[in-house]
Amino acid sequence: MKLDGADIIGVCGSLIFIVAFMYANAAKNMDKVLFNALNLTGAALLLYSLWVHPNFAAAFLEISWACIALVGLINAIRVRRKT
Secondary structure (H helix, E strand, O other): OOOOHHHHHHHHHHHHHHHHHHHHHHOOOOOHHHHHHHHHHHHHHHHHHHHHOOOHHHHHHHHHHHHHHHHHHHHHHHHHHHO
16 A cells, blocks of 8 residues: 555544544543644545545534634633633
8 A cells, every 4th residue: 555645644633633643532621622623634534635635524523623613712702812
């Protein structure tokens, strides 16, 4: 199996998701800005990979994940600005 640039970018997105998940499970006080920023970045990288190597089901999941992360990030930034 030969990996191209899009595959490598997708793997980096997957690694970012793993880091975010590990962080969410290990942090005593989770920084929601960081968590959602990591998830949004991971989704964006995976979506780029899926743009080059299409897979509708995976793209649907990543678009949903990115939308949820974006809303979470906006809300977390709003809360942070209030405090």
